[in-house]
Amino acid sequence: MCRLFAVTSEEPVSPMMAVRALDVMREGHDGSGVGLFLSDLGGPFEDLKGAPILSGIFSNEGLKRLDQYMMNLGFMTKYKMSIKVPKNPPPGVPRRDIYLIRAYEYPENWEGLSQGEIDQRLMMTRIQLRSMGEEKGDMIVYSFWPDVIMLKELGDPLTVAEYLRLDREELKARVIMAQGRQNTNYAINLYACHPFFIQGIATMTNGENTAFVPIREFLATRGFPGYIGYQSDSEVFTHILHFTLNRLGLSIEAYKHIITPLQDDDLEKHPDSPLLKQLKHSCRRLIIDGPNCVMGTLPDKTLFMVQDRKKLRPGVVGGRPGLYAMSSEMCGLDAAIPNRDKTRDFQPMHLDTAVIRPDRSEVTLCSQAEPLPLLH
C-alpha cells in the first residue's frame, strides 16, 4: 500500500523531511518508487512565483526537442536547476540523462490573456509535451505550472532522494507532498506514480479505487483535454477534485459530497439537502467506492485529507500552528513533527474533511453533516 506524507510549513523545509517520514513508514511500502510535489517554494524559485515551472525527466534528445518546441511557442528559460547525478545510479533506479526543473518566461503573445486562458494553455502545453514524449519515449512531464515542482522516480524513496541530493537549498518548499511506492496494481510506469497534478491541484491516495472504470469513463467523456492518463486508478481523485472546483465552481467542502455522498436518510436531514441530492444524482458516476485516503493541495496551497465512506484506510493530521503534517501512518507524523501536542492529532473519519488553510494556523474540520458554505 502506498505511504503518504504531506506537510505545510511557514518556513520552507527540505523535501528530505517528507522522504524521511516515508522511510519511517517503510514497513508498509515496497520501496518501488517515490513521488514528490513541492509548492509555495522557497529558495531561488520564491522570486519566480508567477513563472511556470516545467518538471520532468528527459533524455538528451528529448531535451533538444523540448527546447525547440518551447522556443517555437515563445517560452524563454528564466531559471533552470540542474540535478547532476553520479554516473551509476543505485540499484533499482534507472539511469536518466536529465532531471529537469526549469522556470520559463511567458511568451510575449500571451500578454493580456485571461487567467483562465493562461491556465488552459499551460495545461495544453504539458499535455502536448507528454504526448510528444510518449511517442518517442524521450520525455516524461509531470507538471508545468507556476510555483510547482514535481519529481518522480523508481526506487527506494530515501535512496532516490540521496542519489538526487534532494536536500539542496533550491528545493525547499512550504508545501510538500510525498508518496512512497510505485503503483503495483498496474504496470510500473512513472505516470502511474502519485501525486497527480492538474492545473494547480494535486492529490495522492492510498488504497484501491474499486469504482475506477466507470469514473474513468465519465471523466474521459467530459470533453476536457486534461482528463487523460489514468495509468493509475488514483489519478481520478485529482481529476474529480478539479472537476468539483473548476467545472462545478464548488469548494473543497463539497469534494466529499461528490466522491462519497451521504446516504439517503442523512441526506434528508441535511440543511442543504436539495442541492446535495442534485449533486448525488448528477455526479453519481464520480462516487468512489474506496477504500481510500486522499490527501491533496489546492491552488491556494490549502492542504486537505478525506477518507472514503468505509474509512478502511489510516490517516492522521497533526502539528502546531505554522507547521502541520498529514501522514498515512502515525509513525510518519511522529518522525516529522515529534514536538507537537499529540492530543490534538486528528484522524478523519467517514464524514470528515480535514483542511489546513494557507495561513497554517489550525486544522479545520468539516463534517459532511454540516451546511455547505454558500454557493456563489
Added chain:
Amino acid sequence: MLSSGTITPSTLSVKDLLWQIHWDRDRCTLCGRCTAVCPVQAIELGVHRKRTVQVPSLGDPGPAASSSSVYQVYHGIRQKTDPAYACVGCATCSLVCPNDCIMPYRSDEADKLRFHINRGGQPRYRGGRRNVPDSAAGGVLDRIKFIRISMLTDPALDAGRHEFELRTLLGRILPPEENLRIYREQGWIPPVREIYPLIIGSMSFGALSPNMWEGLQMGVAYLNEELGMPVRMCTGEGGCPPRLLKSRFLKYVILQIASGYFGWDEIIHSLPHMKEDPCAIEIKYGQGAKPGDGGLLMWYKVNKLIAAIRGVPAGVSLPSPPTHQTKYSIEEAVAKMIQSMYMAWGFRVPVYPKISGTSTALAVLNNLTRNPYAAGLSIDGEDGGTGAAYNVSMDHMGHPIASNLRDCYLNLVRLGKQNEIPLFAGGGIGKNGKLAANAAALIMLGASGIQTGKYMMQAAAGCVGSESDRCNICNIGLCPKGITSQDPRLYRRLDPEKVAERVVDVFLSFDTELKKIVAPLGRSTSLPIGMSDALGINDRDAAERLQIQYVV
C-alpha cells in the same frame, strides 16, 4: 383406431404428442380429479375392455366347451390425441392426484404435433416464453463470472454486516454543470426517482388475474412501507384499478401506456383525485417476447371487470397495434408523447420509452439523448415473456439483451451521457433461476436497473411455464395456478396474501445475493453500473463482443 376408421393427416397417436400422460392403473382410485382439473381437457374418462385368458386347471372337470377368454371392463383415463386437446405438460393432474399415479412426460423425440397446431389456417399462438430447450446449459448472462475479487490490495466487504446503498435512479439526469446552473437559477430540473434496481416488469391487469395483481401490489407495498426497499412495479398495458389510482400506493407504480391506450380513460379521469404521483410513465413501443407486435389480450380473458377497466366491451379480443398510430416518425413519437405525458402530471413524473431488443436500439437511444425530457430507456430482450403472442414471434424474433444493452451503454459512454439516460434491461433475467447473478452482470455491463416478470410469476406464484414448451396457455385464461386466468374458479386457487409473502421473499433473497456479489468486488457505496472490469466470460467471441475479459 379401428381398421375401418379413417386416418386424416392430423390423426396423431400418443407417441406423436409432445407430452405423453403416463398413468398407473394399479394405483389409480378413479377419483376423477385429474380429468376434472386438466385445463385443456387432454384426458377423459376411459372405459377399457380387456380380455383375459383363463385356462382351466388340469384337474378341473368343468365343461370343456366353454371359452377360456374372459372379457372384462376396467375404468381409467384416456389421453386425447386431437391436436386441439393435446396435453400441455402442466402436470396439474399430478398435483391433484392423491396417489401419484399420473404424470406427463416429454416425448423422447421431436413431436409431430407441431406440424398440426395450425388448423383452420391459424398459426399457433400461446403465452409464455421463447422455447429454447437447451437453455439449461446457460445463456451468455449465466456464463458471465465476476472476476475482480478484492484480494489484499483492498479488503472485500462483509455482505452481511457492511452498509450498502444499492439504489438506482430513474429519470433524466442533467450533466453536473448544467444541473447546478439550473438549480441556482431555480429552473426546471427533470424529476428523478431513487428506486430499487430490480423492478417488477410490465404485466397487465388482464394478462394477470386479479389475485395475482393484488398479491404483487401488496408485496410491493410491504417492501416499501415495512422494509424500506423502494421497489417499483410497472402496470403493463391494461390500466390500473381506480382504487389504486386514487391511493397513496400509486407512488410505487409505473403506469404503462401502449399503442392500444387501454385503461387510459380511467387514468385520465382519476388524475384530479390522485393523492400521489405515479413513480413514472412507461411508453411501450415494443416487447421483447414479440418485437414489432402489439399487445394482445384474447377474448377468453376479457370479462366484465377487465372490460370496465380497459374501457372496452367484454368478450372481444384486444389486439393493440404494433405501433402508436398517431405517430409517424421517431422524433414525433418520442418528443410528442413524452412531453404530453410530462404535461399530464405537471412535469413531476419521469417518462421513458420501452422498446424491444433490436439492432435499431442505438438509433432510438441517439434520438433520446437529444430529447431533454427522455427519462431513460428500457430495453426488453428476446427472452422476455408474454401473455399471448404468435409462436413464431416468440421463438424467432428479437435481439438478445446482453449485447444490445452493452452497445447502448458504450454508445452513451462515447457521448458522455452514461449518467444522463439510465438504461433498464429486461428479458429472460433469471430464467434459469440465477436472478441476482444475471442482474448484476447486466448492471456491470451498463444497466441502471433490471426488469423481471416471468421470474416473479414463477417464484411468487408457482408458474410452471418453461423454455421446453410446458404449459404456456396464459393466452386462453386457463392457467392452472390461477396466475393468468380471469375465471374466478381458477384464480381463487391463488391466495394474494401468499403471493405477497413470496414477493417479499424474492426481493429479500435477491438483495442478499446481490450484496454477496458486489461485496467481494469491494463495492457498497453505489451500484456498480458499468463496472465492466469485474466481468469475465469463457467465450472469446462473447468477451470481445461485450468488451469484457476472456477467462478460461
